[in-house]
Amino acid sequence: MGIKDFAYIRCSTTKQVKDGNTIEVQLKGIQDYITKNNIEIPHGNWYIDGAQSAKNLNRREFKKLENIVKNGDAERIFIYKRDRLIRDVQDLYTIQNNFVVDKRVKVISVKDGEIAWHNANEEFMQVVYSAKDKLEITQASERTLDNLYMSALKGNYTIASIPIGARRCKRGDAKKAIEFPDENVKDIVFVFDYIADVKCSLQERVDYLNSIQHMAIKWTTHNLTRMITNPIYSGDFVTKRYKIENHTPGVITKEKQNRAIKNLYYKGQRNTYQYVFKDIIHCDTCDTILDQQSTKKRKRNGKGKIYLYYYCPACGYRVSESTVLSELEGRLDRRFMLQEHGKFLKEAVERKTRIKRLINFYNQMYVSGKLEFELAVGEIEKLKQDYKELKIWTDKYYKDNDVIVFSRMSYRAKRIYLESHVKYIKYNAKNLKFDIIYK
Known part of the structure; x- marks a missing residue:
């Protein structure tokens, strides 16, 4: 029994059938290969990452396998295809350096052979294969984003979590559009008016909304911030890639949303220093009430000390x-x-x-x-x-x-x-x- 033999399987989605890379297909392919070559892998040496992308190596089961390799307890790792393990040139060099060179571990693909190189030509071919896999995953991502954009142009709201106070609906050709029910519009407008007009800290706003049990949800600084900064409430649908104006009938104006965003992180007046004799000291020369002034002397360690002064704007002198x-x-x-x-x-x-x-x-x-x-x-x-x-x-x-x-x-x-x-x-x-x- 090959105690130091391991198998690794990865599937991007649990329903990945089109390219023949389901977990069942990979299990059968690796099992046929090791049976043909008289290799036996113990039941506990199979590591399966389900619904995990190959854009990087940050995967739960792969991390466990990586720790086994670092401890020197592995000799061979079997995979179905190279893109089930890596799809990036940088990850290819990580496997080569940390597995093959440092720990003398062989990474064997049932379909593509051993993932390693011993000369410049083999290294070049491995880099080309990894670059091709990277190109495929990038193109697939771009196609997904383009499809989402085309869907959003039809009126669909392509983000999984819908905004607070909204619900899914059908609008024309859009089957996954959103709308703001009439019974929620008044509550949404109240939140934006409250944020735009009342000056207090973000946590105080959250505590107030929870105290009145507004809209019967538990308010947090996170969901309140997401609500106020989401342009969909004024009608625009914005993502990192595109912006669609007048996507959804808005419930507030853009001017009101901008005022709410500006006032969202209000922290009060910055210079709230305590002047004991404020508006009490008068200048004996011109009888002017002395104004307040502060300076900050910064030290080498980055910290500073605040110095408070009273000064006469007419005479120009000051006293600490x-x-x-x-x-x-x-x-x-x-x-x-x-x-x-x-x-x-x-x-x-x-x-x-x-x-x-x-x-x-x-x-x-x-x-x-x-x-x-x-x-x-x-x-x-x-x-x-x-x-x-x-x-x-x-x-x-x-x-x-x-x-x-x-x-x-x-x-x-x-x-x-x-x-x-x-x-x-x-x-x-x-x-x-x-x-x-x-x-």
């Missing part, structure tokens, strides 16, 4: 959001705490402010050379330790008394507090000073 926060948060914190908690935290906040100023002072003294390094570091470390202990104490107070100061508020809470307590903020660009005018 971080600068405004560092200057105003402490002052707003003190006012907020005095209003809400009296004098309990006033001393702690003032001590924090003094410590920060002293740290900056010692840093400047060291940089200017007026203070030795050891002394400056020692003083700064003491101040940092005091600041840390003070922060621990204030954090504990915040937690025990449920205190939320301005600097610890959310963006929305900060905006609400500013709108209710602050009339406007004056910014003097020359002196870099902020004046808070409360209500």
Whole structure:
């Protein structure tokens, strides 16, 4: 028994009878050949790919056979005809290199002989045969596409899956045309109007249609996208190969479909950055409300950081959001705490402010050379330790008394507090000073 002998059979369709390449014909042909040559192939060594095209080698049963060859467990592979295994020059060289040369496996065709070569003339003939098979499959594909085009010209809808809300019908010579029933037209128009007019994310649209159980189907981002982008709803039938205008009576206008497609992937405004003091800061020189501006500094790793600014369109200067926060948060914190908690935290906040100023002072003294390094570091470390202990104490107070100061508020809470307590903020660009005018 030839344990290392295998047979491979492929059929493009289960009803492929015209060219005599049915699975039964191939089975009988290989069985007669191996019986005549006293070869026996075990029952488990037969691999059959049904309804598989030969345009490439990506076939389920062939992949199993290929793994057996890679493991060195095969010596001979029998096929009925060469086009049952390969129909492409590139696949021919794959078989020659991976099977014949690397693993010493013989690929034998019952009708065409061994698929291999040992000299340039044999290689040329094998390439010619494969190119001929490739030409045949390409011509067959083109004939199929041409037939589909001629069928579509008659009014047939030649795509297997019909659009949402449509049904098959007969129209003139077309036996597989489609139409949109009157009871579905209103629902289809509603979907296109909703997509064209309402601005929200694609997933939010899907959730809404499912929530109202529209047209009694399960909506997904996939089928909604296919529906909106399908030109058949406006009357045109479009494929990768051709376009037929006024193919089917449309239910919407092309202008409405274009608006729906444009609005389908709406993602909102791009620059939704959170400016805490938006429309509150005024220029002290010209009394203009400062506008918002953002820049992005890209780093080598491709990532970038967003920098937010307030700028005066009249005077031309700008100030960063971080600068405004560092200057105003402490002052707003003190006012907020005095209003809400009296004098309990006033001393702690003032001590924090003094410590920060002293740290900056010692840093400047060291940089200017007026203070030795050891002394400056020692003083700064003491101040940092005091600041840390003070922060621990204030954090504990915040937690025990449920205190939320301005600097610890959310963006929305900060905006609400500013709108209710602050009339406007004056910014003097020359002196870099902020004046808070409360209500």
